[in-house]
Amino acid sequence: MNPSLSTNVQEHLSARPQPSATSIAAAGLSRMIEPGDVIGKALVEVSGMVDAYAFITHSTQPISGSLLQSMSELLEAWGHRKGIKLLREATERWRTRTNHEAVLQSLRYMEQLGGGLLTPDEPLWPQQLSDLEFNAPFCLWWRGSKPPLLWPSAERMVSLVGSRDATSYGNSVAVELGSGLAQADVTVVSGGAYGIDAMAHRGALTAEDPEAATFPTIAVMAGGLDRYYPAGNTDLMDEIRTCGVLISETPPGTAPTRWRFLQRNRLIAALTAATVVIEARWRSGALSTAHHALLLGRGLGAVPGPVTSASSQGCLKLLKDGAELIRDAQDIRLLMNDSDGYAPQETDQSFMKSEPRAHDQLSVNDLMLMDALPIRGWSTVDHLSEVAGLNIGGVLSGLARLQIQGLAVTREGSWQKAK
C-alpha cells in the first residue's frame, strides 16, 4: 500500500463521527430487508429510514391501518398490487431478523475493515441509482483504502460483465477492455466472480495510478464485504480494495445467495452509463445485467465471438437483439457518448492498419491498363491496346501516368509492371 495513502485513510477514519441515527437505521434495514424487496422499499419511502427501523424493531407494535393504506397506494403507483395480508406477512418476515446489537456491531466491524455505510442523504451517494425507482437500494456498504471522495460520476463508469467459465478469448478481451477504459479514466464496474469479472478488474488495475482522480475499478458484491466470494479471488479483491472500492447492499456476515446475485446485477447496470457483456453463454447471469441496463435506458454493448463457440451465444443473441457491437475500448466510449471527438476510422484500428495502396488512386482506364501490363515479359502499345480494351491514345497517356507513379517501366518501346 502507498504509505501516504494509508496516512490519508487513517486521518479519514479518525475524523469519522459516530454513526448517525440514519446510518444505524439503514444498517438495520439492510440486515432485515432483502435487496429488491419492494414492500420494504415502500415502508422506507412512506416512513423514512429511522421510523421504518424503529417500527420493525418494536416487535410488538402492529402495523397501523394508515401505514398499510399509504404503503398500498405507493405499491399500486409502482405497479405492484399487494394485498394487505402480504404487507402484514412482510413485517413478520423482517422481524425474524431483528438484532440491534448485531446492527451496531456490523457498523463498527465495517469501520475496522476500512469501510463504512453510505446512505442516499449523503452528498457522495451515487444519484444514478434513483433511476431504479422502487428497486433502488437504501444504502451501500463499502470497503476501500481510498476515501469515497474519489467516487466517479455516472457517465465515467462502465460495467464489464460476463461468464465465470470464460474462454481464453473472453478473458483476454476482458483484460484488454478493462485496461483500455481505465487508461481513458473510465471506471470499470463488475462483480467479483472468476472469469470475465476478474479479468476486467485485472485489466483496469494495470492502469493503477495512486494519483488518479477516481478509482480504476469497483467490485459490486452480492454478500457481505467481510469475506470474499469466491475465496480464490481474495488477492484480487484485496487489490481492488487498495486501489478502488468494493460495495454491497448487504451487511457484513451476509451470504451471497442466488437471489442476492440477481439483485446485485441491477446495481451494476444502474451505477454505470453502459453495460458491456464480454462473453456469455446462452444462459448466463450476465444477461440479467444486460436486461437491467436496457430497462434503465443505459447503453448496452456486447462483444461478438465465433458463432461456433457456445461461450459466445449469449452475446450473439444480444447483438441480434440490437446491442451495440463492441470491438475495443473506443467502441465502448462511443457507446457512453464519451468520444472526446473520436470518430472511428480505418487507420484508427491499430491492429489492422494498412498502407493506402497505389492502385486505389487509379482511374478505371488506368486500372485496366495495369491489369493488362505483363509482370515478366514486355508488351507493345498495340498489344496493350487490345488486351486492355483502350485506344492507342488512352494507352499512351495511361502509361505515362503509371510511369510517373512508379507502377510501369519501359524498355525499347515495350512495357511491363514495375517490380
Place this chain on the structure above:
Amino acid sequence: MNPSLSTNVQEHLSARPQPSATSIAAAGLSRMIEPGDVIGKALVEVSGMVDAYAFITHSTQPISGSLLQSMSELLEAWGHRKGIKLLREATERWRTRTNHEAVLQSLRYMEQLGGGLLTPDEPLWPQQLSDLEFNAPFCLWWRGSKPPLLWPSAERMVSLVGSRDATSYGNSVAVELGSGLAQADVTVVSGGAYGIDAMAHRGALTAEDPEAATFPTIAVMAGGLDRYYPAGNTDLMDEIRTCGVLISETPPGTAPTRWRFLQRNRLIAALTAATVVIEARWRSGALSTAHHALLLGRGLGAVPGPVTSASSQGCLKLLKDGAELIRDAQDIRLLMNDSDGYAPQETDQSFMKSEPRAHDQLSVNDLMLMDALPIRGWSTVDHLSEVAGLNIGGVLSGLARLQIQGLAVTREGSWQKAK
C-alpha cells in the same frame, strides 16, 4: 458423372440450334466491351445487340450524330454525363478487339465444353439482373452438365463470400452454411477463389443430389470459362460444373483481371436474394460484393468472429454498419424471408440446448428458501425463517412445495437441499 444425366446433356447438346444473330452479336460484344462499361451498355440499349455489334465491327463507319445524341441522353438519364469525345473514344477502344472469326470460334468452343451463351431475350435469363440497370450484363456465358433449365429463382439463391486467406474458423463456417443452405434447397452463389468461396461451394456440394430440382451451387467467374482460375481449384470447378453451373460475362480466353473481379462481384450480389460475408479482413474484395448488395436493396448479412482476429474485421465493420448478424443457415433463411414458419428459439440452437432448470419455475420466496437450505447439514424451520428472511408460515408452505418438486428433503423436522 451420373450416366442418365450425361445422356440428358447429350440430347440437350444435339438438339441445340445454330447460334442466332443475337447470340453471335452478344458473344462479339462481350469480347469487345469490358464488364460494367456504361457507354457500351448505352450503345446496346439504343441500337439493340445485333446493330451494335454490326456498327462496331464495320470499323470504317463513323458514329452518327443521331446515335451519339441518343447515347448521350441515355447516359445522362443514368446519371453518367459523358462528353461526345468519350463516346467516340469508346468506339475506337472496342474496335481494337474486333475479330469476327474469334467470336464464332468462342461460341463453338463453349458448346464443345458443354456450355453456351444466355441472352436477356431468352426465357431462362435471370430477370433479377435487370436491377443492375445500366450495369446489367447483356449476356452470360455458362458451362455445366445440367441443362440450364434448372436455374433457380432469385429468392432461392444466396451469395456466400469472403476472403481467400480464410482462417480454419472461417472455412468451417463456410462449409457449414453452404451445406445447410443446399439441404434447404437454397442455391449457393460464390466466386471461384480459395478460402471462403471454395469452402461455401464444397459445403453446398455435400448436399449433392442428382434428382434435385435446382443446382446446389453456382460459381461466378471473372474470366473465361475455358480455364479455371486459380488452377488449384480445378477439381472443385469440375465438380461444380457437373452438379451446378459456372457462369461469366466474359468469353473463353479472357483473363481474370482486377477490374473483371470487381465487376464480377456485382453479378454475385444481383443474382441472389441476400449476400452473406463469412470472413473478411478490413480490406477485402468481399466487401465490394456486400456494397453491391446494399445498393441493390438485397439482404446483407455477416458472420461475426473474434474481435482479436484481423480476418474478421471486415465482417465486424459490416455488422457495426447494420448488416444482419448470421450464426447459422436458419439466420440466412430469415434474412431471405425464406423462413418456412421457422422462428428462432433457444431450443432450436442444437449446440446450446439446455434443459429447463427446476429453479426457473420457483417464486421469489421459494428461491430465497432454496438459497437458505443447507447442502450438507440440516436446518430447522426457525433457522430457515431467519436466513431466508421469511415468516414461519412462508417457510412451511415453501418447504412443502420444494419437497413435492423433489428439491428439498426432511429428517426429524430439519431440512436440507435434495441431492
